[in-house]
Amino acid sequence: MFRRLPEAQASSIEVMIDGRPFAARDGDTVAATLLAAGAAACRTTPVSGAARGPFCMMGVCFDCLVTIDGRPNQQGCLVPVRAGMRIERQSGARIAVVTAEQP
């Protein structure tokens, strides 16, 4: 769906996508990383379970919502990847987990 131009090869950092390691490009956002990994969809909607993927890449559409390092409903297009980051695609609505700890 998207391929990398040769001039854009850069140092790769390891992230986890749905529990599997992936060599991401330093400087990419989470949403771009998912597209580079061949994932057109990053979630299913709470309303109907329809598959959705990044649409606008600029923080306006909220279709690129993913869970990052355990924190749900993050706009993947606004978060640059970091080494060791855990990215999980979302299925339906998130459940707010209330604990005594800081988020």
Place this chain on the structure above:
Amino acid sequence: MNLATNYDVAIVGAGAAGLAAAIECARAGLASVVFDEQPAPGGQIYRAIGSTPLADRRVFGPDYWHGESLAREFEHANAAYAPATTVWAVTRSGGGFEVGVSGNGTARLITVWQVILATGAQERPFPIPGWTLPGVMTAGAAQILLKTSGLVPDGRVVLAGTGPLLYLVAAQLARVGAKVDCLLDTTPPGRWRAAAAHAFEFVTSPYLLKGLALLREARAARRVVRGVERIEAVGDARLQRVRFVAGGRSEELPADVLLLHQGVVPNINLSNAIGCEHHWDDAQLAFVPAVDAWGASSVAGVSIAGDGAGIAGARAAEARGRLAGLHVAHALGKLDEAARDRAAASARAELARYTRGRAFVDALYRPADSFRIPVGDTIVCRCEEVTAQQVLDTVKLGCTGPNQMKSFLRCGMGPCQGRLCGLTVTELIARARNVAPGAVGHYRLRFPVKPITLGELASLPQTKESVQAVVRIGKSH
């Protein structure tokens, strides 16, 4: 976040207008802070200007690389910069404002005397059947992926829509060897006649040569189909085919990526929530904030600069940013009127130069009604999955406006807060009621204009002001 608790002026957005405003404010000696949702300066037009992997300047061209000098000037200016920081509220506090910001899971309230909104533009919604399928994105999204990450669409690629950015993206993709299989041009035939009234201005503007060169390059798409009247994205859980109708004939193409674009519109969520007056601009087919020649809005102390005040492009945005910065410097006593007006002369000349010819572009690429006002099962509100037919049925029940519509359908109440459905819903209701969009109005936005967690609200420093701010946000509208 390494922020002070007070500044003279807060600038929201680090695109052309925000950077220019910050440079002027800092030059005048104001304590200035720029809040930027993105991780680095440049906004959307100058996206990744400091880090793009595509160093060959022929790819993005001189218009893009102009941003480099602007970003550099900002870097050397004495203004604070808060990247990856979202502004979720701006409320009155004493004689100034309290700006609610959020970054890295922490919320802060910053007090300032003046606010300059430079939140720019977003792409106009393009509600076709199937536009929510994975694989359908905006042309702007493809440009962001190219600029920031050197990623190009692969497989069977279709571009569709109208307007300069569509042709620009087609040209840029061609320059890097990314093939576009088909460009579906939805510019209605004969539009040039409506635009002809503005032709002289266009021909004597900076946009003529840029435009001609671009159109020539955009033909690098393998196939260009003009006068497209209808488009559908089709597939099972992802885009697989694009159906279209042109010249009365229907055709279907296999497709992996569909890039849509039919112009850009001002980003008004923050200015709307603050309570600034907006009006419907029929030439731009969008709600536009009311501002004076310095960018001052109807709310004292809040200025709006750049495409967020009305679409006019990057160079005009830069000029308006400078004017807003000078106005604020004058308002806070750093420049007297004469000094302000003298300093503004060159920005005024730039603004005149770069707004010349826009009326022609607006008229020529005015998106067709059928692509702005959908029918049937086409999704209008992507977040809540509300269809055009549902909106029309609700108007028949007596629902007269978008705010009432929220209670009936939850339309506009999803996370995007109406950014992708607002204009469509307003125009749908206006058409159904046979009144002007201005008479129907837009969703009424409220803080927070971007989602924040209860945990972030709870993490606000427990000062008297912050406690009152939360209460005020709840009760103020």
